[in-house]
Amino acid sequence: MRRQPTTQQITWFLDLERNDQLDLNPPYQRKSVWSPKDRRFFLDTIFRNYPTPPIFIHRTIDDNGFATYHVVDGKQRLETILNFAKNKIAIDANFGDINYNGKKFNDLNAEQKRKFWDYTLVVDFIEAVDGANIDQVFDRVNRNSINLQPQELRHARFNGWFINETENESEDDFW
Structure with a gap:
């Protein structure tokens, strides 16, 4: 197994989603568990440019050369990003800045949208690993998560x- 840490901007994930290359629900992945409050807090993190933990991705390539990016860890964060970009959720109404309070993506001006798109996430690519080992990666990444x-x-x-x-x-x- 190899790990390749890198960074990606939100636009990269949006492109993967548009091209049907992002798999948020591989077999080992848990269901969506974040509350609306958790999602608003994560949006707050993005717009204040605070760091977040890495997103773990396992890339596979099929026989036709089509790459799929399976989310090992970071599903809740990516769902939040995608749902915000689709105008399904809003920034907290008490964000503390009248330019952002309670806004959905379509309510943002061009500069605010660019700030969202340009937010950089650490991405750890997991490579050269089979199905059994990727289950182990998921287990190890999530096992010691203590709130x-x-x-x-x-x-x-x-x-x-x-x-x-x-x-x-x-x-x-x-x-």
Whole structure:
């Protein structure tokens, strides 16, 4: 098995979808599980240009030379991108910028659309692997996914002197 990390812009995935080359539902893939809130949060990530985890893709080529790109990991993110581009979902109404609040793709101006299209995703291509091993890749990528607890999320968002002092005090033998 070989891995080939690279980057791709959203337009690349949209082109694959248009050409019927993107397989979001290979046999090992789970169903759609993201809530509308999760999808809006991911759109927020894109428009604020925050990084996201890699998308894992397994490319196969049939006997006619037609390539299909099977999504090993990243289905929820790609579904969100595709559904937004098809005007099916909107940016959160409380995005914090009146130029984006509650807008669907068709509501965006040319510059905003370009910002969406140009967003870069890390893509890890999985090559030279058979069906049994690709199942192992899916299992390994998803096995150690542990959601952060609410307190861990609060700590990440609101870190600073007070939080650090509170944590230090809580470790004191007095308590």
